[in-house]
Amino acid sequence: MxxxxxxxxxxxxxxxxxxxxxxxxxxxxxxxxxxxxxxxxxxxxxxxxxxxxxxxxxxxxxxxxxxxxxxxxxxxxxxxxxxxxxxxxxxxxxxxxxxxxxxxxxxxxxxxxxxxxxxxxxxxxxxxxxxxxxxxxxxxxxxxxxxxxxxxxxxxxxxxxxxxxxxxxxxxxxxxELHQTKSRSLSIAHQFKALLSDKFKTMKSPSQYADELNYSLSHLNDSVKITTGFPVSYWIHQQVILEAKRLLYYTDMNVREIAFSLGYEDYTYFSRLFSKVAGMSPNAFRRKFHE
Structure with a gap:
């Protein structure tokens, strides 16, 4: 490589x-x-x-x-x-x-x-x-x-x-069309998206986002799922793994360093999460895009 x-x-x-x-x-x-x-x-x-x-x-x-x-x-x-x-x-x-x-x-x-x-x-x-x-x-x-x-x-x-x-x-x-049919849920989902973009390295639990936005977890989860088709946890993982992919591709940081930079002290847990979301291990992803 x-x-x-x-x-x-x-x-x-x-x-x-x-x-x-x-x-x-x-x-x-x-x-x-x-x-x-x-x-x-x-x-x-x-x-x-x-x-x-x-x-x-x-x-x-x-x-x-x-x-x-x-x-x-x-x-x-x-x-x-x-x-x-x-x-x-x-x-x-x-x-x-x-x-x-x-x-x-x-x-x-x-x-x-x-x-x-x-x-x-x-x-x-x-x-x-x-x-x-x-x-x-x-x-x-x-x-x-x-x-x-x-x-x-x-x-x-x-x-x-x-x-x-x-x-x-x-x-x-x-x-x-989405605004007309799902305006309230859409507004809540957008609030979550803005907070996620800012806090994904430090906030990993759906309940943390619900507390920060002053909604019940069920209400936040329902609103995000109605708007996007996926629950809050899905988008948290997507945001984290996207940033991990960026670091795997564009830097020489190892998996442990990347996990730590994204707020995970247990890099083995992070590796399992990456594999689940991305469909391959972090190192396999790095090899695939640098063949």
């Missing part, structure tokens, strides 16, 4: 790229790459920012947290902060991207993007949506070419959130 030794997953920081906390740009390429021929900037990493994409492509494949997402045609897509991602295939692409500090994203939009329990999927863009995005992108691009005064910073932030809002509106359409 050929693997560069490393102790941390590569992290791209928005404050290194721009002091504004907002970066916007156009891109276009007629070339293609796959496998080990991809440019360095497309190799696996994490971002501490949101990345929003409006793209038209013959075929682009994103690998996000070990799930392959294919984009074809004119589509909208986004990557959340801290998701491990890279693009193993990119073929004939043009479009624009917006990278932004999470703290600068409008609360309504940010809440929508963080509600997802599963990996987000691209959405086809309609003619009217594309027209609105193109117009907003032009204004944003023009504003960002100027010397950033205090007033202009506000303009840039408003335009960035307008661009994001157009994308958020399309994703919100996927949730409308």
């Amino acid at each position: 050929n693997k560069t030794k490393q102790q941390v997953i590569p992290l791209h920081r928005i404050d290194v790229q721009t002091p504004l906390g907002v970066e916007f740009g156009y891109y276009e390429t007629d070339s293609e790459y796959a496998g080990n021929t991809k440019p360095e900037k497309y190799t696996a990493h994490r971002d501490d920012y949101y990345l929003f994409l409006f793209m038209n492509t013959e075929k682009t494949v994103f690998n996000i947290d070990f799930e392959e997402i294919q984009v074809q045609g004119e589509q909208l897509f986004y990557v959340r902060p801290n998701q491990i991602h890279f693009t193993p295939v990119m073929r004939k692409v043009k479009g624009c991207f917006l990278a932004i500090n999470p703290m600068l994203v409008d609360n309504n939009s940010r809440n929508l993007f963080e509600k997802q329990f599963t990996t987000q999927k691209p959405i086809a863009s309609s003619v009217s949506v594309s027209a609105n995005l193109i117009q907003t992108a032009r204004l944003l691009h023009t504003a960002m070419q100027e010397t950033p005064t205090t007033f202009l910073r506000g303009v840039i932030l408003n335009l960035a959130n307008a661009f994001i809002g157009i994308i958020a509106e399309q994703y919100s359409g996927q949730l409308n």
Whole structure:
């Protein structure tokens, strides 16, 4: 197994790229790459920012947290902060991207993007949506070419959130039916999801989440199961094992070190849990993805 030794997953920081906390740009390429021929900037990493994409492509494949997402045609897509991602295939692409500090994203939009329990999927863009995005992108691009005064910073932030809002509106359409039929349960499930993302390394028991959210365990469990089809314990394990997979693939930490970093003192128990959830042992997973 050929693997560069490393102790941390590569992290791209928005404050290194721009002091504004907002970066916007156009891109276009007629070339293609796959496998080990991809440019360095497309190799696996994490971002501490949101990345929003409006793209038209013959075929682009994103690998996000070990799930392959294919984009074809004119589509909208986004990557959340801290998701491990890279693009193993990119073929004939043009479009624009917006990278932004999470703290600068409008609360309504940010809440929508963080509600997802599963990996987000691209959405086809309609003619009217594309027209609105193109117009907003032009204004944003023009504003960002100027010397950033205090007033202009506000303009840039408003335009960035307008661009994001157009994308958020399309994703919100996927949730409308669920909101109408399961609104109360959905709200509770989203509260749990937000807490899980923040506390999964220290809180492993469903009752801990119920206590923290001030719901009975049965009520929390029923709400999450109605909304997602799975109980609270399932999502706790999914979150923990996903982070373990990231560390197994992108670092040289051993299983004991990974278990400890995720809040498990008994690494043999952690190994059994990993095997149960992932369907293979931690070391087998590491070998499989580094063959």
